[in-house]
Amino acid sequence: MRRALDAIYLGAGALAAAFVLLIAVLMLGQSVLREFGVRTGAVNDMVAWCCAAAAFLAMPHAFKHGDFVRVTLLLEHLGDGARRALETAALAIGCVAVGYLAWSALAFTWESWRFNDIAQGLLPIPLWIPQTSFALGAVLLWVALADELLIVLRGGRPSYVVAVEERHAHGDFSSEV
Secondary structure, three states, X not given: OHHHHHHHHHHHHHHHHHHHHXXXXXXXXXXXXXXXXXXXXXXXXXXXXXXXXXXXXXXXXXXXXXXXXXXXXXXXXXXXXXXXXXXXXXXXXXXXXXHHHHHHHHHHHHHHHHOOOXXXXXXXXXXXXXXXXXXXXXXXXXXXXXXXXXXXXXXXXXXXXXXXHHHHHOOOOHHHO
């Protein structure tokens, strides 16, 4: 199960990176096509949807690898028991909040599909298509949070803490800048 979850997080991160690449390709293509007088207004809509997809699909991978911003000033000065209690509370609150976000995103995307909502911009596509990345990213972030909560409840150390410590052990403090 651990390998499958890690593969899913990695896949979501890779898909997010693909959307970032697509943003670059679209923007470069738009710049070139404008020089030839080609109208490219719909590209702006596509880039906006790709930005949302890249952001939400990257969240589970970033979270599991310690790349979310965490304020650890208090945690660093606590004993193991208090630290574990605060980590557990934070993860539980995060699960509830992101669970609500994921549920809302799924409902929102389902409604768009059910009512055949069409984008109002220059590219009239069904809105559920770009909204799917938002819903998928939110669901996967919830899975990642629940995964970490179970790790901590079973007595383990959070993956994001281990990942940051490993980077620091190798002299990589780039995430601290």
